[in-house]
Amino acid sequence: MFALSLSRLLLQAFPKQPVAPRATAQCIRSLTTAQQEPLKKDDTPMKMENPYKPPPKTCVLCNVTIDFKNIQLLSQFISPHTGRIYGRHVTGLCGRKQKAITKAIKKARSMGFMSVTLKDPQFIKDPDICRVKHFE
Amino acid sequence: MPRYELCVILKAMQRPETAAALRRTVETLLERGAVVRALENLGDRRLPYKISKHDSRHTHGGYFSVDFHSSPGIVSELLNHLERDVDVLRPTVLKKDERLVAARCCEAQAQKAKRATSR
Numbered sequence: 001m002f003a004l005s006l007s008r009l010l011l012q013a014f015p016k017q018p019v020a021p022r023a024t025a026q027c028i029r030s031l032t033t034a035q036q037e038p039l040k041k042d043d044t045p046m047k048m049e050n051p052y053k054p055p056p057k058t059c060v061l062c063n064v065t066i067d068f069k070n071i072q073l074l075s076q077f078i079s080p081h082t083g084r085i086y087g088r089h090v091t092g093l094c095g096r097k098q099k100a101i102t103k104a105i106k107k108a109r110s111m112g113f114m115s116v117t118l119k120d121p122q123f124i125k126d127p128d129i130c131r132v133k134h135f136e
Numbered sequence: 137m138p139r140y141e142l143c144v145i146l147k148a149m150q151r152p153e154t155a156a157a158l159r160r161t162v163e164t165l166l167e168r169g170a171v172v173r174a175l176e177n178l179g180d181r182r183l184p185y186k187i188s189k190h191d192s193r194h195t196h197g198g199y200f201s202v203d204f205h206s207s208p209g210i211v212s213e214l215l216n217h218l219e220r221d222v223d224v225l226r227p228t229v230l231k232k233d234e235r236l237v238a239a240r241c242c243e244a245q246a247q248k249a250k251r252a253t254s255r
Contacts, residue, residue, distance in 0.1 A: 069178065069201075112145050112226045114185035
């Protein structure tokens with residue numbers, strides 16, 4: 001009898017597995033408050049500019065000065081066959097630059113810098129900026 | 137005084153004659169109280185189209201640009217004088233707009249628009 005009670009006592013005193021405190025209704029509050037740590041200031045979300053912002057839309061002639069004397073630049077926006085100025089849907093320029101190019105081309109033509117009906121032969125091999133479909 | 141640019145196409149001539157024509161032009165400008173800032177040679181080129189002037193058809197010419205400051209009243213007199221000059225094929229006087237020299241990019245315009253709408 002004594003031995004039995006002794007062994008029980010021993011078991012209670014030195015349990016093989018750690019006994020977790022049973023979570024009763026009274027205990028829960030104390031549990032949560034005990035585990036909560038004071039919030040660190042570094043962890044709060046801070047306001048910043050959207051890092052995934054898409055780059056601003058620009059046209060080909062952004063930051064490029066348009067001069068009526070620069071006929072090589074102007075010749076890139078005219079047809080090589082007829083010398084006609086391409087429209088906005090072909091050149092892909094923004095409103096301001098398209099207007100500036102048109103004015104510069106007309107000025108150059110009237111002043112005797114650029115041809116009206118054709119593209120200067122030395123500029124025909126220039127790289128294509130406008131998305132034009134040439135029929136062959 | 138506003139700033140003007142005179143883009144002139146001279147007949148294809150020998151060097152001393154071209155120099156004389158340019159001298160005449162600049163002297164006319166200075167007589168009428170203009171301040172000539174710069175004189176640039178844009179090269180002797182083949183004209184983009186044949187120009188008929190002073191009873192002859194021309195295919196080649198020398199391009200020159202004169203940058204000057206003057207009062208607005210001179211401009212019409214100057215053009216009149218140049219039209220009568222036999223060596224000059226096509227004179228043009230333009231106003232030089234300082235604001236247009238700085239290229240405005242689309243980004244700057246978009247930001248301006250945003251600020252305007254936010255106000």
